[in-house]
Amino acid sequence: AKSAGRNRVRFFNPQMQEEVTARANLEADMRRGLRERQFYVEFQPVVDASGNVTGAEVLVRWRHPKKGVISPADFIPVAEATGLILPLGRWILESACQQLVAWSRDPRLGRLKLAVNISASQFHHPEFVRDVIEVLADTGADPRLLELELTESQLVEDAEAMIVNMNRLRDQGVRFSLDDFGTGYSSLSYLKRLPLDHLKIDQSFVRDLLVDPNDAAIVRTVIALGRSLDLEVIAEGVENDAQWQSLQALGCDLYQGYLFSRPVAVEVLQQLCRQRGSD
Ligand code: C2E
Ligand code: CA
Ligand code: CA
Ligand code: CA
Numbered sequence: 001a002k003s004a005g006r007n008r009v010r011f012f013n014p015q016m017q018e019e020v021t022a023r024a025n026l027e028a029d030m031r032r033g034l035r036e037r038q039f040y041v042e043f044q045p046v047v048d049a050s051g052n053v054t055g056a057e058v059l060v061r062w063r064h065p066k067k068g069v070i071s072p073a074d075f076i077p078v079a080e081a082t083g084l085i086l087p088l089g090r091w092i093l094e095s096a097c098q099q100l101v102a103w104s105r106d107p108r109l110g111r112l113k114l115a116v117n118i119s120a121s122q123f124h125h126p127e128f129v130r131d132v133i134e135v136l137a138d139t140g141a142d143p144r145l146l147e148l149e150l151t152e153s154q155l156v157e158d159a160e161a162m163i164v165n166m167n168r169l170r171d172q173g174v175r176f177s178l179d180d181f182g183t184g185y186s187s188l189s190y191l192k193r194l195p196l197d198h199l200k201i202d203q204s205f206v207r208d209l210l211v212d213p214n215d216a217a218i219v220r221t222v223i224a225l226g227r228s229l230d231l232e233v234i235a236e237g238v239e240n241d242a243q244w245q246s247l248q249a250l251g252c253d254l255y256q257g258y259l260f261s262r263p264v265a266v267e268v269l270q271q272l273c274r275q276r277g278s279d
């Protein structure tokens with residue numbers, strides 16, 4: 001009776017049926033979007049304590065022909081579930097590396113680092129490491145200017161395999177940062193074993209830093225942890241000057257957020273670097 005009930009729900013709940021159809025449509029649209037180059041990337045600057053741009057995070061967008069621009073929060077999960085994250089992720093990586101090469105001869109832009117988000121299913125794919133090395137070789141990008149952002153929750157999956165893969169890329173010069181830090185449950189013992197360069201404090205803690213003592217305590221702890229592990233700490237979601245002042249006082253190293261710039265097209269990023277400097 002139970003399974004019949006479940007079937008009945010599946011077949012006769014029009015809302016569920018709609019969701020399934022919507023997802024299938026989105027997948028088909030995404031395949032076509034990849035072929036027809038509807039995806040593009042934006043860049044959100046990362047600044048140091050003086051406000052100089054040291055690099056940017058690469059964030060993907062999708063210009064859907066009928067629905068307009070779709071947020072990655074809406075299509076990345078579908079891309080992960082369908083395997084489309086592999087071709088999409090590789091394209092994003094290629095775009096980032098090509099951008100690094102385009103900047104490489106410019107005295108102002110040639111030292112900018114680019115951080116690329118990597119999904120768990122992408123990182124755990126057996127060919128991921130080879131792909132990254134191949135893209136670096138094909139484009140000629142300097143691996144030391146490429147940073148891969150992994151989330152803390154990814155660590156939980158298969159820590160040992162992850163450390164091996166990270167080290168193989170680290171041997172090539174690639175850097176790593178741990179994204180959304182503070183939201184997962186990574187144990188400090190293997191945090192020490194990961195070849196990381198940066199910890200990114202999740203924006204949920206930065207948001208209420210000035211009003212919620214618990215968030216302030218978490219931010220302070222992450223900065224202290226970063227210092228003791230010799231990692232630079234990046235605060236994301238910095239939206240106002242008071243937050244920035246407070247993070248600076250706490251000894252944070254790098255900052256990212258609407259206070260400095262929203263994610264923008266490459267031309268706008270370059271303009272910002274000229275205004276704000278990039279050293
Ligand atoms: P994330 O990696 O945590 O990226 C930071 C998100 O915070 C971005 O949203 C960014 O636009 C937003 N943000 C930046 N500064 C501020 C601020 O001051 N205030 C607020 N409220 N938000 C701020 P976005 O671009 O919509 O991306 C959402 C998520 O989608 C990302 O979270 C990441 O998990 C995923 N994503 C984006 N691009 C890629 C990609 O190329 N590959 C993969 N695998 N995931 C991506
Ligand atoms: Ca990120
Ligand atoms: Ca983040
Ligand atoms: Ca986040």
